[in-house]
Amino acid sequence: xxxxxxxxxxxxxxxxxxxxxxxxxxxxxxxxxxxxxxxxxxxxxxxxxxxxxxxxxxxxxxxxxxxxxxxxxxxxxxxxxxxxxxxxxxxxxxxxxxxxxxxxxxxxxxxxxxxxxxxxxxxxxxxxxxxxxxxxxxxxxxxxxxxxxxxxxxxxxxxxxxxxxxxxxxxxxxxxxxxxxxxxxxxxxxxxxxxxxxxxxxxxxxxxxxxxxxxxxxxxxxxxxxxxxxxxxxxxxxxxxxxxxxxxxxxxxxxxxxxxxxxxxxxxxxxxxxxxxxxxxxxxxxxxxxxxxxxxxxxxxxxxxxxxxxxxxxxxxxxxxxxxxxxxxxxxxxxxxxxxxxxxxxxxxxxxxxxxxxxxxxxxxxxxxxxxxxxxxxxxxxxxxxxxxxxxxxxxxxxxxxxxxxxxxxxxxxxxxxxxxxxxxxxx
Numbered sequence: 001x002x003x004x005x006x007x008x009x010x011x012x013x014x015x016x017x018x019x020x021x022x023x024x025x026x027x028x029x030x031x032x033x034x035x036x037x038x039x040x041x042x043x044x045x046x047x048x049x050x051x052x053x054x055x056x057x058x059x060x061x062x063x064x065x066x067x068x069x070x071x072x073x074x075x076x077x078x079x080x081x082x083x084x085x086x087x088x089x090x091x092x093x094x095x096x097x098x099x100x101x102x103x104x105x106x107x108x109x110x111x112x113x114x115x116x117x118x119x120x121x122x123x124x125x126x127x128x129x130x131x132x133x134x135x136x137x138x139x140x141x142x143x144x145x146x147x148x149x150x151x152x153x154x155x156x157x158x159x160x161x162x163x164x165x166x167x168x169x170x171x172x173x174x175x176x177x178x179x180x181x182x183x184x185x186x187x188x189x190x191x192x193x194x195x196x197x198x199x200x201x202x203x204x205x206x207x208x209x210x211x212x213x214x215x216x217x218x219x220x221x222x223x224x225x226x227x228x229x230x231x232x233x234x235x236x237x238x239x240x241x242x243x244x245x246x247x248x249x250x251x252x253x254x255x256x257x258x259x260x261x262x263x264x265x266x267x268x269x270x271x272x273x274x275x276x277x278x279x280x281x282x283x284x285x286x287x288x289x290x291x292x293x294x295x296x297x298x299x300x301x302x303x304x305x306x307x308x309x310x311x312x313x314x315x316x317x318x319x320x321x322x323x324x325x326x327x328x329x330x331x332x333x334x335x336x337x338x339x340x341x342x343x344x345x346x347x348x349x350x351x352x353x354x355x356x357x358x359x360x361x362x363x364x365x366x367x368x369x370x371x372x373x374x375x376x377x378x379x380x381x382x383x384x385x386x387x388x389x390x391x392x393x394x395x396x397x398x399x400x401x402x403x404x405x406x407x408x409x410x411x412x413x414x415x416x417x418x419x420x421x422x423x424x425x426x427x428x
Contacts, residue, residue, distance in 0.1 A: 003069035007051035010073060014053040020076040024050040027155045030148065034211045038184035039159060042070075048162065050155065052076050056126060057247050062158040064167040068175075072158045074151075080128045081118075082237055083147045088114045089286050090143040091135040106133050108289060113347035115293040119244065120350040121411060129411040131347055142226075146282065149209070149230025150237075156205035164188030164200055195253045202258050203265040206231055212269060225279050228266065232283035235259045240290045244297060297350055311351035315359060318343045326396040336400050337407075344412070357416075361423055363398045365391070 001009075016023075028050055032040060042048045050072040058078035063071045091106040091114075106114065110133070118130035165188050166175065179185060188200050207213040209227050218224050239255035252258065263280075270276040277284070295301040321339035325332040344352075405416040 001065060002067055003049040003063075003065050003071035004046055006063060006065065006071040007049045007073070010053045010055070011051055014055040016052045016054050016076050020052045020054075020079065023052045023076075023079065023151070024072075024074065027148075027151055031152050031155060031159075031208065034208055034214060034216050035159070036163070036182070036184040036186075036214055038179050038182035039163060041178065041182050042162070048072065048159070050074070052079075058082075058241065059247070060154045060158060062161055068167045068172070070162050070167060072155065074154065077122075077126075077128070078154070079147065079151050081122055082150055082234070083143070084118050084128050084130055085115060085237055085290075086147050086150075086233065087135065087140065087143040088118065088130065088133065089289070090139040090146075091133050093139050093142070106135075110347075111289060112293050112296060115290065116296045117347050117349045119240070119293065120297060121415075123244065123246070124353075125411045125415050127411040127414075131345060131349075145226050146229050146233055149227050150234035151230075152227075153205055153209050153231045153234050156208040157201050160201040160204035160208065161197070164204060165197060198252045199258065199261045202262050206262050206265055210266070210269075221275075221278070225281065228279045229282040231262055232259060232280065233286070235262065236283055236287045236290055240294050243294045307348060307351055310346075311348040311355060314343045314346055314348060314352055315355045318356075319359065322397050322400060323393075326393050326400055331396045331400050333400065333403065337404055340401075340404055353416075357419055357423070360398070360401060360420060363394060363401070364423075365395050365398060 028043060032043070035043075039048070047069045049069070052074045053076065055073075055075050056077065057075055058081050060072070060074045060078060063073065065071060088106070088111060092108060092111050114131055114133055118128070121127065121129040163184070163186055171179070171187065186204070188197060192200065204213070206228075209231055210224065211217045211227075218227075235255050235258050239259065242255055253261075266279070267276055270279065292301065296304070296307065301307075318340055321336055321343075325336035325339070402420060405413050405420070407413070408416070
């Protein structure tokens with residue numbers, strides 16, 4: 001089966017969302033001028049095909065085909081999750097525009113919580129979702145740019161495999177002639193294992209992204225900074241996902257090893273230490289923050305106890321609002337919805353949501369029909385005993401909180417509705 005047929009079959013099975021359908025073509029065109037002529041020849045002759053699909057798991061891989069074509073497949077979860085993480089990271093950046101200073105909207109402690117929420121929700125639901133936060137247009141623009149460079153590095157890494165180790169592990173005579181005519185003699189050394197090949201592909205991908213492979217390095221320092229920021233940032237995000245058990249790759253060395261390798265490789269091209277550190281400004285700032293985020297999600301941070309206390313405080317705050325809103329007949333829905341929006345907007349979802357699920361389970365009435373009967377009696381003026389009043393009020397609280405999640409048209413709403421339904425079946 002040809003590469004094009006593989007891509008078509010995967011796209012039909014896992015059609016990409018509209019946002020990502022054209023991403024493959026966009027990345028290829030951005031990288032094209034930084035590619036050796038032989039690789040452009042492979043692209044133009046459709047021997048290399050690149051497709052984006054909606055298959056689960058955040059992955060990218062290249063598949064060697066029997067007819068010596070290559071299919072590069074990117075799962076859209078990877079760029080989607082990458083963008084959500086990058087966008088939140090850039091919300092901590094401030095900008096100076098002429099005489100005006102645009103302050104960052106999010107501090108680093110808040111960013112750790114935002115990142116923890118994004119990654120936790122993806123792990124729980126497979127969907128990219130997270131809390132709201134303040135971010136300006138300049139921050140969004142740079143987040144977009146870094147994401148595109150990170151995705152370009154992903155593509156360059158897979159193309160580097162094709163350059164260094166052609167399909168089926170050997171170069172046919174006619175392919176060698178094509179390489180010579182089109183100015184590419186690069187081949188990987190023999191006898192390397194899978195891990196060494198990955199490190200070599202990373203090193204060559206850095207050369208492709210930075211324009212070193214074809215002597216097309218940008219004169220503008222900011223462009224080089226963005227390109228390399230994408231390289232390291234992609235590996236830093238990969239490192240975090242690996243630490244949390246995501247199936248990013250089964251054959252690659254650890255992302256930490258890959259980071260050290262690409263840093264060492266680039267440093268060989270940059271003699272000035274200050275220039276090298278300037279190029280690494282963005283990843284240097286945020287690697288530690290993502291490491292802290294991982295520690296939070298694994299419960300390894302020294303602040304884990306304070307997070308637990310904060311999550312419980314938020315649940316208590318929501319419970320007080322729920323009790324007040326349920327005392328009236330009918331319940332005060334808007335008051336409660338405003339309150340729970342505020343609580344959930346604080347974050348700490350990796351601790352708060354499990355606590356909220358336990359609270360809902362405890363609140364669930366054993367006999368809903370009986371509770372409805374009590375509510376009806378109360379509404380027409382019948383006096384209820386204290387136990388009956390408590391039962392009717394608990395039922396109103398249950399309906400309030402269920403009603404909130406029924407109205408949430410987002411992954412949180414779907415996740416909580418599913419949990420409520422399944423836990424109710426188990427209770428019955």
